[in-house]
Amino acid sequence: MVSNNRKVASFDEICRAIQEVYTSEFYTDLFKHAVVRLWTVFKIKYNPEKGFRGIMVEDMINDTIEAFLKEGGRNWYMNKHPDFRKQIISALDSVISNTLSMELVKTYDTFELLENDSEMSFDDSNYKDLLSACHEELKSMGATDLELLLFEPYIINEMKRNDLSQLLGISNEELTNIKKRINRKLPFIKEKLKVLNYEK
Structure with a gap:
């Protein structure tokens, strides 16, 4: 249909x-x-x-x-x-x-x-577009499902490793390795965002 x-x-x-x-x-x-x-x-x-x-x-x-x-x-x-x-x-x-x-x-x-809390704003279409662009670039570089899942909380929002470990049942060692792999991809993501005219 x-x-x-x-x-x-x-x-x-x-x-x-x-x-x-x-x-x-x-x-x-x-x-x-x-x-x-x-x-x-x-x-x-x-x-x-x-x-x-x-x-x-x-x-x-x-x-x-x-x-x-x-x-x-x-x-x-x-x-x-x-x-x-x-x-x-x-x-x-x-x-x-x-x-x-x-x-x-x-x-x-x-x-x-909700008082004066910008985090609770749901008019986040630009942010979603930016996050989607980052995910697409990560995928093009062969990012794993865990790297895609953790990119936003771990890299963008800087959620603590121990908190992620408790919430998701992932060891601190594995989280550290995931972060290292993502960090190696960040320069390429930044270059891609420049091409797409996204501000840092």
């Missing part, structure tokens, strides 16, 4: 794609992505046992998948995300943002979490 020049998968195509990609390994990737997202966007250090105010990453992942399995639910835009896993990750980002935004607004008067 084509909608506004975008190829949209049928419900049957979505169901088949979920059966193919929704493996235990991909679930683990989604969980790690969500934990990193909570930190980089909301500065929330997620507790795997307690969640965040009763909000569990597992529930947000389930909500994301279920939304694709409902008639008239989430779409898969095949020309934008040929790999359905990327569409799921994009949808998960939306679920996280919507869920946390409602929770934080609901408790604003009590916790004052």
Whole structure:
């Protein structure tokens, strides 16, 4: 099906794609992505046992998948995300943002979490474009999935190694090696951003 020049998968195509990609390994990737997202966007250090105010990453992942399995639910835009896993990750980002935004607004008067906090601004399209450009350059240089996952929290936001280790279950030694590999790629990323006319 084509909608506004975008190829949209049928419900049957979505169901088949979920059966193919929704493996235990991909679930683990989604969980790690969500934990990193909570930190980089909301500065929330997620507790795997307690969640965040009763909000569990597992529930947000389930909500994301279920939304694709409902008639008239989430779409898969095949020309934008040929790999359905990327569409799921994009949808998960939306679920996280919507869920946390409602929770934080609901408790604003009590916790004052949003007061003068530029990190909580959701008008971040330019930042997303910049991050996407960095990811594309990393991919072109053969970056691993972990390097792509950790680039934003570890390199851009300078999240502490011990915190990442606790959140993602990655050893400090492995995190150090990942950072070294990314650092070797940074000069090439900076040159690419200059070509794309992005400011430092």
